[in-house]
Amino acid sequence: MSSPVLSPETFETVVVAGVGLIGGSVALGLRERMLSRHIIGLDASAGALEEALALGVIDEARTAPGEWLRSADLVVLAVPVKVLTSLARSLAPYLAPGALITDVGSVKTGIAAEFEALGVRAFVPGHPMTGSERGGVANASAGLLENAVWVLTPTERTPLTALSRMRRLVEQLGAAPVVMPPDAHDKLVATVSHLPYLASLALTHMVARDERLSLLAAGGFRDLTRVASGDPRMSRDMVVENKVALREALHSFSRQLAHLADTLDDPEELLLAASEGKRTRDNLPVVKRSLLPPKYDLVVAVPDKPNQIGAITRILGEASINIKDIEVLAIREHGGAIRLGLEEAGDVDRAAALLRQEGYATRNRG
Amino acid sequence: MSSPVLSPETFETVVVAGVGLIGGSVALGLRERMLSRHIIGLDASAGALEEALALGVIDEARTAPGEWLRSADLVVLAVPVKVLTSLARSLAPYLAPGALITDVGSVKTGIAAEFEALGVRAFVPGHPMTGSERGGVANASAGLLENAVWVLTPTERTPLTALSRMRRLVEQLGAAPVVMPPDAHDKLVATVSHLPYLASLALTHMVARDERLSLLAAGGFRDLTRVASGDPRMSRDMVVENKVALREALHSFSRQLAHLADTLDDPEELLLAASEGKRTRDNLPVVKRSLLPPKYDLVVAVPDKPNQIGAITRILGEASINIKDIEVLAIREHGGAIRLGLEEAGDVDRAAALLRQEGYATRNRG
Numbered sequence: 001m002s003s004p005v006l007s008p009e010t011f012e013t014v015v016v017a018g019v020g021l022i023g024g025s026v027a028l029g030l031r032e033r034m035l036s037r038h039i040i041g042l043d044a045s046a047g048a049l050e051e052a053l054a055l056g057v058i059d060e061a062r063t064a065p066g067e068w069l070r071s072a073d074l075v076v077l078a079v080p081v082k083v084l085t086s087l088a089r090s091l092a093p094y095l096a097p098g099a100l101i102t103d104v105g106s107v108k109t110g111i112a113a114e115f116e117a118l119g120v121r122a123f124v125p126g127h128p129m130t131g132s133e134r135g136g137v138a139n140a141s142a143g144l145l146e147n148a149v150w151v152l153t154p155t156e157r158t159p160l161t162a163l164s165r166m167r168r169l170v171e172q173l174g175a176a177p178v179v180m181p182p183d184a185h186d187k188l189v190a191t192v193s194h195l196p197y198l199a200s201l202a203l204t205h206m207v208a209r210d211e212r213l214s215l216l217a218a219g220g221f222r223d224l225t226r227v228a229s230g231d232p233r234m235s236r237d238m239v240v241e242n243k244v245a246l247r248e249a250l251h252s253f254s255r256q257l258a259h260l261a262d263t264l265d266d267p268e269e270l271l272l273a274a275s276e277g278k279r280t281r282d283n284l285p286v287v288k289r290s291l292l293p294p295k296y297d298l299v300v301a302v303p304d305k306p307n308q309i310g311a312i313t314r315i316l317g318e319a320s321i322n323i324k325d326i327e328v329l330a331i332r333e334h335g336g337a338i339r340l341g342l343e344e345a346g347d348v349d350r351a352a353a354l355l356r357q358e359g360y361a362t363r364n365r366g
Numbered sequence: 367m368s369s370p371v372l373s374p375e376t377f378e379t380v381v382v383a384g385v386g387l388i389g390g391s392v393a394l395g396l397r398e399r400m401l402s403r404h405i406i407g408l409d410a411s412a413g414a415l416e417e418a419l420a421l422g423v424i425d426e427a428r429t430a431p432g433e434w435l436r437s438a439d440l441v442v443l444a445v446p447v448k449v450l451t452s453l454a455r456s457l458a459p460y461l462a463p464g465a466l467i468t469d470v471g472s473v474k475t476g477i478a479a480e481f482e483a484l485g486v487r488a489f490v491p492g493h494p495m496t497g498s499e500r501g502g503v504a505n506a507s508a509g510l511l512e513n514a515v516w517v518l519t520p521t522e523r524t525p526l527t528a529l530s531r532m533r534r535l536v537e538q539l540g541a542a543p544v545v546m547p548p549d550a551h552d553k554l555v556a557t558v559s560h561l562p563y564l565a566s567l568a569l570t571h572m573v574a575r576d577e578r579l580s581l582l583a584a585g586g587f588r589d590l591t592r593v594a595s596g597d598p599r600m601s602r603d604m605v606v607e608n609k610v611a612l613r614e615a616l617h618s619f620s621r622q623l624a625h626l627a628d629t630l631d632d633p634e635e636l637l638l639a640a641s642e643g644k645r646t647r648d649n650l651p652v653v654k655r656s657l658l659p660p661k662y663d664l665v666v667a668v669p670d671k672p673n674q675i676g677a678i679t680r681i682l683g684e685a686s687i688n689i690k691d692i693e694v695l696a697i698r699e700h701g702g703a704i705r706l707g708l709e710e711a712g713d714v715d716r717a718a719a720l721l722r723q724e725g726y727a728t729r730n731r732g
Contacts, residue, residue: 129584130584130585141665141703141729143703149581149582178581178582185582188576188578189582191572191576191579192582192584192587193584193586196569196586196587196590197586198623198627199569199623200590200643201626201640201643202619203561203562203565203619204642204643204646205626205639205642205643205646206557206618206622207558207650208643208646210554212546212550213558215515215651216495216517216544216551216559217558217650217651217652218495218496218514218515218558218559218652220497220559220592221558221559221562221650221652222652222653223589223590224562224566224589224593225647225650226589226590226647227586227589228640228643229644229647229648229653232641232643232644233640235640236633236640237633240630240633243630246630249572250623250627252572253568253572256572257564257568257616257619257620260567260571261613261616264605264606264609264612267602267603267606270602271599271602273567274567274594274599274602275598276570276574277566277567277570277571277574277594277598278570278594278598280573280574280580281570281573281591281594281595284580284583284587284588285581285583286585286587286588301509307683307687307688307689309679310680310682310688310689313679313683314676314679314680317679317680320673321673322672322673323673323675326675326693327693327694328692328693337509363421363507
């Protein structure tokens, strides 16, 4: 039995209020999947609008709300959480009753209550769990939303028809809708998103106090503090908006850490904890769903000459060896290394032989 | 004035005791830079030795210490910290007085004291700050050591000549030597390495207690918990060995977190803290030294057909456009996207035009 295939709902006029990384990505997703006819960008920044127009992300630009909003059948609020409620208030008078309204803010209780107070019924609060260190519409892409979990947080008054339209839209954009109440969402993201940010920030502050530490910080530390490298203002607004839930998460985190500190005297217990942590982490959907490492890897050392990537792929292309994945492992002064992900085990040996013939050093990987 | 160029010291017979990720990488580094004539792998595991021989990492395999060790002029102990002192004891009787001895353990006070007690003078404790989620000799590479900080921790009794030989060896392997006493090292790595591990582990434990959390964990959480995905036993041994310094680091971390929790009520202060964190993190040597994002990026959408990487690089190769970097952004059921890093701004426009001619969709990136 297959589930019924719902035909996608298409929108005549979409308004994306806030043309940044996420708003731009929603616009591109709608466009690439042909879900909309006309996309209007609304933004206080003329520069952002110009860029969005130039990149073909939007069709029309507006700097202020007005009567023109009545033609919209889909309105996506994609501004930072701090200005979300004031944007909601400024748009509300112009929204058509049949329009589907949503937002992409990272904290949901406040905006859900705001739209209820404004009497906008067809509002479905949302939060696509995706992002990038590099913000702005220039980094937007439809792919950013693909395979992302997109939380929808209806209140008790959200019409189920609006929820169902929104769920379908999320699926059409290639994301996975997950539905829960706003306060449940806010508690969960406090733990998986806002607490990690504060922990990461605390680690960077320890390093800021002793320069020798920054010298010894290696790859693990770099990964762990990546979230501290995001836009400070947006990060700050996000955690402040959710501070009640975040404080609870911090208490829970402190208890976990204290427990782990105790197990330093009980190595058997700590080993169990370490194994459980690895199992949990390796089974995270975001880890398992992410690009799987190809089974057949070949690492090629490349000299510091122009267009080595082109030369290597040409050699393999001529031999009809399909490159499934490619990664530049390192670019150094005296050359670097490239990892090739190949389709079959036999490809690795063939590719290695061909590349060696041409003077490249190669190494197989597990 | 240029500093005098020291000719590299070459070694006749090198013993790598423990042929895993790091031991194997040291062996490969010595080999690729022609710093050794003959490399003997010593390991309790016959399987690891076989693999190392098959991969060409070592020339000869030994499963137990013995008189044969007297011929070694460089001995590298590259076993997990937990078995380091017992290995030191079993090797000590056979070490030639002129041999340079070092180790790569992640905690230094214990092993430094052990070799002093054993009366081995030419021992220079070391710790290359590098690694990989994937362990084992199969993942070893000379490149793993390149540009890595390699801490050397002489005691007051370490001969300066041995230190100077070791420093030169580290440089020859492409790494950056940093010299400090063993206890200073242990305190610093407690903060930049062992504390982050425990924090990461604590976060995974919070997620293990609520499945909804794992669903909402996104890229930031994945990055933050990557270190929890390492080998549980090695991670456990590392933190237990350094538990005194680690407990101090934990206290300091708790204070930083508590301070940040307070600033949730003082958004201006928190913004300063967030900005300072970003600045510190973005200026970490490990961040700045790592592969710089090329200035001129072009993203190409690729359909789900064989050898798209080859086709794209061929098109650019024929137009003599040099590809400096390439990254597979996503592989999905219906195709994916590839980011190309190009040398010049003009290249992006030319490449985009050529690729569009061939039916590819492209997008420029900041």
